[in-house]
Amino acid sequence: MRRHELTDAEWELIEPLLPRPATGxxxxxxxxxxxxxxxxxxxxVAWRDLPDRYGPWQTCATRFRRWAADGAFAHLLTQVQARADAAGLLDWLVAIDxxxxxxHQSAAGARERGDPGRDEPDDHALGRSRGGLTTKIHLACDGAGRPLAVVLTGGNRHDCTAFEAVMAAxxxxxxxxGRPRTRPDHLxxxxxYSSRKIRTWLxxxxxxxTIPERADQVRHRRARGRRGGRPPAFDRQIYQRRNVIERCFNRLKQFRAVATRYDKTATSYQATVTLACLLLWLRTL
Incomplete structure (x- = not known):
């Protein structure tokens, strides 16, 4: 086993879950x-720069795109999460950010409109801002800092606009x-994410x-006097655990293809982030 490769224990865990064609x-x-x-x-690295020990780079690139389109990486991630939950290793205090x-410039140049036969957004989850083209990763993780759900949008989208999509994921x-578990014990x-709509949804x-109020919301509530109502409950000790999501982002961005987007389509980049999330789970089980 070389650096960055799967250990024998990790391979034994995910080998039965990989898709296998019946014929061919x-x-x-x-x-x-x-x-x-x-x-x-x-x-x-670019696909063409893969070391020869992994075989033809075309095979790796084709297999990646096929598994990305089929949702194979997402299936692997949910199965590993299910095993952790069944063993009582999943902490349902969830953080979101x-x-x-x-x-990268190689991420530009995809078709102007997404593929109507697949879940590819028209903008390919790319947004243009002052810094150029960016993508925003919306993430929910458990209390141990392991990813639970990932949603991609353009970098110019506000956090709260993808809140319901992340929670649904x-x-x-x-x-x-039994039904899949979708509700955390605490968020x-x-x-x-401090908005009336989100608090009502929860x-x-x-x-x-536990979501702190923004300063302008505090001023407006106090200016209304009794009509402003009571401030929402806020537990400082629980809020101190929000740093798990920041640590999760730090670990994800150790993967260079996550820290900088090279994929043209949102489907491929989603698969890249999902595979990185899977590896974080495998390293902690």
Whole structure:
């Protein structure tokens, strides 16, 4: 085993979960190809620059795009989460936040409109701002700083606009009978998510939350006097645990293909981030 490659224990865990075609000629070894894909997202090299030990770079690139389109990486991630939840290793105090990623010049040039046959947005999750093309990663993680759900938007989108999409993406299946778990025990977020709509959404679903008020909201509430109502409950000790999401972002951005977006399509970049999330889970189990 070389640097950045899967250990024997990690491979034993995910090997049965990989998609396998029923017919066709013998495939190139899945472990070698997956190690090549991991090397690519960890180092950020171009597909053509993959070391020869991973076989033809075309095979790695084709397998990655096929698995990205089929949702194979997302399936692997949810199955690993399900095993952790069944073993009682998943902390359901959930933190949510976002981070901005610069897009490399090679990320531009995709079709102007997304593929109507796939879940590819028209803007490819690229937004133009003062710094150029950027993508925003909206993330929810558990209390141990391990990713639960990922949503991509353009970098010019506000955090709260993707809140419901991120919460809807939290879906941990059961290994036995029963519905997937979608509701955290407690949600922690920063002031960017302090809005009446979000607090109402959480209250209706019975989700306890710790979100500080923005300064302008405090002023407006106090200016209204009794009509302003009471301030929302806020637990400082619970809020101190929000740093787990910042540490999660730091670990994700150790993958150079996550820290800088090189993928042209949102589908491919989503798969890149999802695979990085999967590796974070494998390293902690």
């Amino acid at each position: 000629r013998p495939r190139v070894d899945d472990r070698r190809v997956l190690n090549g894909i991991i090397f690519k997202i960890r180092t950020g 976002s981070t901005i990623v610069r897009a 939290i879906r941990v299946p059961r290994l036995g009978p 922690v977020a920063d002031k960017g 209250r209706v679903r019975g989700i306890a939350h």
